[in-house]
Amino acid sequence: MAGLSFENYQRNQFLSSKGYAVPKATSTGTTIVGCKFNGGVVIAADTRATAGPIVADKNCEKLHRIAPHIWCAGAGTAADTEMVTQLISSNIELHSLYTNREPRVCTALTLLKQHLFKYSGHIGAYLIVAGTDPTGSHLFSIHAHGSTDIGYYQTLGSGSLAAMSVFESRWKLDLTKEEAMKLCSDAIQAGIWNDLGSGSNVDLCVMEAGKDAVLHRNYLTPNVRSQKANNYIFNRGATVVLKEKTIYSKLELVSEEVIISTPEERPEAMEVDA
Amino acid sequence: MSQDPSSINGGSAVAMIGKDCLAIACDLRLGSQSLGVSNDFEKIFNYGPNVFLALCGLGTDVITLNEVFRYKTNLYKYKEERTIEPETFANLVSSSLYERRFGPYFVSPIVGGINSKTGKPFICSFDLIGCIDFTKDFAVAGTATDQLYGMCESLYEPNLEPEDLFETISQALLNAVDRDALSGWGAVVYLITKDKVVKRLLKTRQD
Amino acid sequence: MSSDYSNIKDSAPIEHRFNPYSDNGGTILGIAGEDFAVLAGDTRHTTGYSINSRYEPKVFDVGDNIIMSANGFSADGNSLITNFKTNLQWYHFNNNEEKLKISSAARLIQHLLYGKRFFPYYVHTIIAGLDENGKGAVYSFDPVGSYEREQCRAGGAAASLIMPFLDNQVNFKNQANQPLRYLSLNEVLSLVKDAFSSATERHIHVGDYLEILIVTKEGVRTELYPLKRD
Numbered sequence: 154m155a156g157l158s159f160e161n162y163q164r165n166q167f168l169s170s171k172g173y174a175v176p177k178a179t180s181t182g183t184t185i186v187g188c189k190f191n192g193g194v195v196i197a198a199d200t201r202a203t204a205g206p207i208v209a210d211k212n213c214e215k216l217h218r219i220a221p222h223i224w225c226a227g228a229g230t231a232a233d234t235e236m237v238t239q240l241i242s243s244n245i246e247l248h249s250l251y252t253n254r255e256p257r258v259c260t261a262l263t264l265l266k267q268h269l270f271k272y273s274g275h276i277g278a279y280l281i282v283a284g285t286d287p288t289g290s291h292l293f294s295i296h297a298h299g300s301t302d303i304g305y306y307q308t309l310g311s312g313s314l315a316a317m318s319v320f321e322s323r324w325k326l327d328l329t330k331e332e333a334m335k336l337c338s339d340a341i342q343a344g345i346w347n348d349l350g351s352g353s354n355v356d357l358c359v360m361e362a363g364k365d366a367v368l369h370r371n372y373l374t375p376n377v378r379s380q381k382a383n384n385y386i387f388n389r390g391a392t393v394v395l396k397e398k399t400i401y402s403k404l405e406l407v408s409e410e411v412i413i414s415t416p417e418e419r420p421e422a423m424e425v426d427a
Numbered sequence: 428m429s430q431d432p433s434s435i436n437g438g439s440a441v442a443m444i445g446k447d448c449l450a451i452a453c454d455l456r457l458g459s460q461s462l463g464v465s466n467d468f469e470k471i472f473n474y475g476p477n478v479f480l481a482l483c484g485l486g487t488d489v490i491t492l493n494e495v496f497r498y499k500t501n502l503y504k505y506k507e508e509r510t511i512e513p514e515t516f517a518n519l520v521s522s523s524l525y526e527r528r529f530g531p532y533f534v535s536p537i538v539g540g541i542n543s544k545t546g547k548p549f550i551c552s553f554d555l556i557g558c559i560d561f562t563k564d565f566a567v568a569g570t571a572t573d574q575l576y577g578m579c580e581s582l583y584e585p586n587l588e589p590e591d592l593f594e595t596i597s598q599a600l601l602n603a604v605d606r607d608a609l610s611g612w613g614a615v616v617y618l619i620t621k622d623k624v625v626k627r628l629l630k631t632r633q634d
Numbered sequence: 635m636s637s638d639y640s641n642i643k644d645s646a647p648i649e650h651r652f653n654p655y656s657d658n659g660g661t662i663l664g665i666a667g668e669d670f671a672v673l674a675g676d677t678r679h680t681t682g683y684s685i686n687s688r689y690e691p692k693v694f695d696v697g698d699n700i701i702m703s704a705n706g707f708s709a710d711g712n713s714l715i716t717n718f719k720t721n722l723q724w725y726h727f728n729n730n731e732e733k734l735k736i737s738s739a740a741r742l743i744q745h746l747l748y749g750k751r752f753f754p755y756y757v758h759t760i761i762a763g764l765d766e767n768g769k770g771a772v773y774s775f776d777p778v779g780s781y782e783r784e785q786c787r788a789g790g791a792a793a794s795l796i797m798p799f800l801d802n803q804v805n806f807k808n809q810a811n812q813p814l815r816y817l818s819l820n821e822v823l824s825l826v827k828d829a830f831s832s833a834t835e836r837h838i839h840v841g842d843y844l845e846i847l848i849v850t851k852e853g854v855r856t857e858l859y860p861l862k863r864d
Contacts, residue, residue, distance in 0.1 A: 161530030173430050208836045210560045232558035236525050311683050345864050349683045349838040352864035376864045378835060382824030385582045389590055391809045392597035393630035401476040403622035577795025580832035601808040602798040
């Protein structure tokens with residue numbers, strides 16, 4: 154990647170040599186799957202992003218478009234899957250303009266694996282690449298070090314074992330589109346319910362030969378939060394304001410300072426055990 | 428004490444979306460581990476009237492990144508002859524952080540603003556290497572992240588009027604930072620509507 | 635300035651050691667009212683990214699109108715509660731079936747915990763009940779027995795998410811012109827439910843079921859509610 158800068162690298166290396174731990178990036182402790190069927194391929198993902206044990210995003214997008222007919226599901230470091238996918242998407246588009254041909258899945262695969270191999274695993278992207286092109290429909294998986302696999306079905310991420318158990322017990326040759334969609338969404342659900350790193354909704358993308366790829370964003374939403382017991386709207390004035398300032402106004406009332414008189418205050422002790 | 432660059436200086440921020448409005452708030456503490464150093468360290472910056480950025484994390488990187496983004500948004504203004512929109516700015520933040528993938532700035536930013544074309548409020552947060560977390564309710568950052576998630580998840584209601592949103596975000600921030608040793612020492616809230624931005628300084632505990 | 639390779643350590647022998655502790659997730663929460671107390675906990679039991687059980691209760695009626703939970707490493711939690719029950723039985727034998735006061739129960743737990751000062755029970759303990767005057771009481775303990783009587787306390791994985799919410803809604807912290815008052819049982823129950831459903835949304839180790847134990851002068855009663863299972 155041309156644009157990467159290593160300017161802060163030495164500073165951070167120094168910091169870590171002094172015993173400062175490097176903060177963790179949001180990783181998509183994820184379930185992603187892909188499955189081929191008669192005449193196409195489908196990929197699916199859950200929508201939970203985590204930072205340690207905390208859910209950072211309840212409805213994130215893990216299905217990325219590389220080209221109109223080539224999509225990719227990403228697990229691992231969230232920023233890496235997003236950025237590596239965008240980069241290869243650009244390069245694929247330039248390549249298909251240059252060659253005046255439809256982009257091929259194996260081209261995306263090669264671009265991705267060579268890029269990841271170059272960075273020897275430091276770019277933490279684990280991908281399932283799928284799509285249709287003039288040579289047929291394809292399904293691959295790529296690991297962060299650059300190795301790739303081919304198969305009729307693939308699973309990746311922390312929920313990959315839960316998802317794989319669905320494929321290993323129910324997959325068969327010559328699935329229909331509907332069967333493949335059901336199998337993939339069931340595999341993702343196996344991850345959602347049984348793997349703590351995965352959760353929320355199912356995203357699904359169907360790529361059929363000779364048709365536009367269809368993204369089913371939030372194909373299933375089995376985890377909508379139910380109504381809370383209370384609503385917590387506060388009385389206006391519950392928060393004590395010391396100073397108010399209008400810093401921008403279309404009515405040309407810029408920078409007027411209003412000092413609000415403090416309302417009756419409850420005397421505040423340092424720490425009271427109520 | 429914690430040996431982590433992003434929690435040496437402490438500090439927290441939160442943003443929430445209301446009905447045609449949004450609020451973004453932060454505490455004012457800058458410390459060195461458990462020692463409080465400054466009670467006047469604002470972590471919210473603005474680049475034009477409708478784009479606000481909260482930067483939590485390592486103090487030196489907060490200051491540096493503010494200058495980087497001031498520089499970049501000024502150049503954008505000269506080239507485009509208009510101010511940057513929040514969505515565009517979010518992508519600028521993302522790519523600026525990812526550029527430093529292998530030597531990151533130790534920050535967790537939140538972008539908030541109202542799109543001047545559509546009038547839609549927009550917020551999102553990032554991790555330290557630029558992964559965007561788009562959200563339609565609230566975004567949190569800083570050393571009181573856990574506490575803020577707990578507060579926001581229980582207090583937040585969609586479609587609040589500006590003044591109700593102000594109370595909700597203030598209570599969320601105040602009670603969260605009171606349970607975090609590295610945040611507090613004052614707080615500010617920016618209430619952003621389509622044609623007015625108000626900044627309020629809150630009364631907080633000083634311990 | 636150190637060189638590029640400053641962080642590369644010379645090869646040193648790697649020490650492998652048995653780790654006697656693990657973290658089984660989950661969260662607990664106790665609130666004292668005027669004439670009642672509640673102790674609630676989720677029932678999810680985890681290690682790492684796996685769910686071991688969706689229903690593994692960890693809040694117990696330990697007798698004498700006292701409810702108790704020890705959250706953290708569940709083997710230690712179960713062991714502490716068993717030990718407490720044994721001690722309580724001995725107390726009854728030795729004192730002609732006299733009822734153990736909650737303040738005395740708290741002091742006993744301190745000694746059980748401090749007795750393992752250098753190989754601690756890896757738990758955050760909370761007990762709830764009624765004091766000698768019939769007022770609700772909640773006592774919370776750190777792993778080595780430091781304890782305090784409080785109005786409310788959250789413990790375990792999502793304690794940091796729930797505790798500020800309790801400060802705000804039970805003790806009315808940061809709310810101007812809001813006088814302190816006791817909450818009714820129904821108010822407390824809805825706060826507990828919202829605290830847990832919120833923690834379930836944002837913490838991966840919390841979920842499945844919410845079990846609430848309620849102590850009044852009539853005795854202990856249990857309520858069970860579903861939480862999200864993802």
